[in-house]
Amino acid sequence: MSNKLFRIEVIQAEFDQLYNKYNDAFDVQTSGKVHILYYMSDGLLYSLWKYAYAQRLSRKSLLSLFDLVPLEGVEMFTIFYFIERLKELDVEIEGIHFSEKIYKSYCPHEHKALVEYIEKKPDDIFSKSLNNLFRNKATFEDINGIFGAEEILPNNLKFNLKGLIEFTEFSPNPSDKNLQPVRHYIENYIKAFIEDLLSSHELNNFYKFDRQKEIFLNNIKHDVNDYGLRFVFRQGKEVCVPKRTMVSIGEDKGYLFIHTLVALETLHLYQVGDIMIVDMDTPPEKQTNDYKIKIYGTEKLQREIDSIKFDNLVQDNKSRRPIPSIANDPPIHKIEIVSGRLKVDGLKESLDKISHTKKETDKPKFPYKLPAGTTWEAITMKFENNENIYIQVKQYKHTASYKELGLVGRGKNPNPSELWAFLKVLSQVNGELTIKDTQAKDKYKKQKELLAKALQSYFSLDYDPFYPYHSSTEKQGNSYKIKITLIPLQSNNSKCTTAAEEDDDLGVEEYLKEQAPQVNEE
Numbered sequence: 001m002s003n004k005l006f007r008i009e010v011i012q013a014e015f016d017q018l019y020n021k022y023n024d025a026f027d028v029q030t031s032g033k034v035h036i037l038y039y040m041s042d043g044l045l046y047s048l049w050k051y052a053y054a055q056r057l058s059r060k061s062l063l064s065l066f067d068l069v070p071l072e073g074v075e076m077f078t079i080f081y082f083i084e085r086l087k088e089l090d091v092e093i094e095g096i097h098f099s100e101k102i103y104k105s106y107c108p109h110e111h112k113a114l115v116e117y118i119e120k121k122p123d124d125i126f127s128k129s130l131n132n133l134f135r136n137k138a139t140f141e142d143i144n145g146i147f148g149a150e151e152i153l154p155n156n157l158k159f160n161l162k163g164l165i166e167f168t169e170f171s172p173n174p175s176d177k178n179l180q181p182v183r184h185y186i187e188n189y190i191k192a193f194i195e196d197l198l199s200s201h202e203l204n205n206f207y208k209f210d211r212q213k214e215i216f217l218n219n220i221k222h223d224v225n226d227y228g229l230r231f232v233f234r235q236g237k238e239v240c241v242p243k244r245t246m247v248s249i250g251e252d253k254g255y256l257f258i259h260t261l262v263a264l265e266t267l268h269l270y271q272v273g274d275i276m277i278v279d280m281d282t283p284p285e286k287q288t289n290d291y292k293i294k295i296y297g298t299e300k301l302q303r304e305i306d307s308i309k310f311d312n313l314v315q316d317n318k319s320r321r322p323i324p325s326i327a328n329d330p331p332i333h334k335i336e337i338v339s340g341r342l343k344v345d346g347l348k349e350s351l352d353k354i355s356h357t358k359k360e361t362d363k364p365k366f367p368y369k370l371p372a373g374t375t376w377e378a379i380t381m382k383f384e385n386n387e388n389i390y391i392q393v394k395q396y397k398h399t400a401s402y403k404e405l406g407l408v409g410r411g412k413n414p415n416p417s418e419l420w421a422f423l424k425v426l427s428q429v430n431g432e433l434t435i436k437d438t439q440a441k442d443k444y445k446k447q448k449e450l451l452a453k454a455l456q457s458y459f460s461l462d463y464d465p466f467y468p469y470h471s472s473t474e475k476q477g478n479s480y481k482i483k484i485t486l487i488p489l490q491s492n493n494s495k496c497t498t499a500a501e502e503d504d505d506l507g508v509e510e511y512l513k514e515q516a517p518q519v520n521e522e
Contacts, residue, residue: 037188038200039200041081042072045258047070047078047081048082051182056271056273062169066162066165072474091178091181094171100135110163125145129143193256216261219235234288234291269298270296274292276292288371289378366460368393376461376465380486383424387402388402402420405454406454434477434479448480455484
């Protein structure tokens with residue numbers, strides 16, 4: 001191989017142009033440092049954006065922390081990451097307001113648990129900050145002391161501060177000092193997103209902006225054509241994507257709905273007049289779990305809609321879901337008589353398919369039809385005894401046995417299966433199980449997969465009831481964490497209470513060895 005020498009000459013004007021372009025992808029300068037901008041979660045952007053433009057995006061005189069919680073994610077982690085980002089930008093929440101009387105009347109059990117914690121540990125930062133909040137004298141430092149204390153909190157409190165999040169309110173009109181840095185940060189970030197200049201912390205791929213834009217416009221095209229340029233767009237967790245596929249907000253990392261919503265507003269396709277998940281003017285039984293977005297479109301939006309190809313997104317007016325392909329259904333080609341006997345091509349395959357479908361429909365189901373958009377997070381299950389569990393999904397209530405759930409062992413008089421035991425264990429550890437032993441992890445991975453299938457079948461929900469195993473915006477660390485709220489069997493034995501406060505004294509491994517020594521291979 002011959003060695004070759006190359007002479008490189010920098011054309012200064014073009015170099016400066018490229019340098020300036022990529023320099024824009026860097027973060028806001030804080031404390032004299034410059035950082036590359038990385039993709040943030042869709043949920044964190046929602047929180048920051050709604051905070052920065054609360055006057056326009058909310059109709060409330062006081063904003064609550066709950067108003068900043070996105071469609072996906074866990075409330076505690078959402079607020080934690082939001083506060084951490086404000087601290088990085090040297091921004092503080094102003095005008096914090098809290099009524100302990102109202103909070104106690106709506107959330108008596110949560111309030112009691114917090115009061116007991118303060119009495120037990122009066123000198124730690126969480127207790128001191130909480131005392132200030134209860135006296136309606138909390139500062140931003142106190143809010144950080146409460147929602148940034150995730151590591152020191154016991155398990156029975158760590159993920160049970162929903163009421164505190166809902167009733168902690170603050171001013172939607174902060175001073176420029178605590179507003180402009182967030183707006184400037186979002187502007188720089190969205191500019192980098194539009195130009196495909198963001199980097200990823202993890203091994204995730206994100207669609208290029210043109211693809212994000214294509215998916216978004218395909219989903220609002222019906223609304224623009226039906227209602228004009230001023231309409232309310234509803235986006236649930238499931239998103240229609242061209243080519244007859246689906247993605248789920250928070251589950252599919254490629255599509256970033258909130259990013260694209262903000263970016264297209266930046267490009268003057270529309271202005272968002274309001275965005276919410278919970279509509280306070282709608283009765284609880286009629287609430288839908290989706291983003292509700294008031295959009296004021298421009299002529300530029302109309303031109304974009306008119307120019308895009310619909311791309312075979314076949315939808316009906318109600319569900320707007322792709323119509324499933326039936327190309328793989330076995331056809332009946334012909335009927336003929338062979339040796340005096342009637343022969344039907346494809347009959348056996350069709351009967352096998354019908355038999356399989358009947359087996360699926362014969363499986364036990366939740367007795368109520370759940371509204372479209374129902375999520376796993378909306379489901380609460382409480383163990384009543386060793387064989388029955390109470391289920392509540394919004395206004396629907398039902399008590400089911402392990403047999404009805406399909407969690408039955410084998411034999412003529414089957415006992416509860418290993419999956420029922422696994423569900424009980426999850427309820428005792430606040431729905432999250434960390435397995436350190438590698439061999440045990442592989443075994444419980446199988447249990448988790450089988451339990452997920454059983455729950456999906458029972459509730460007729462077609463996505464995973466567990467969060468991803470690895471650390472994510474919804475949870476910290478590697479663990480099996482279920483999205484359903486599980487409440488363990490109440491007993492006089494104080495072991496459960498003690499267990500909730502200890503890291504490794506839960507007796508989980510011992511319980512699993514006794515109750516679920518083997519994986520049910522199906």
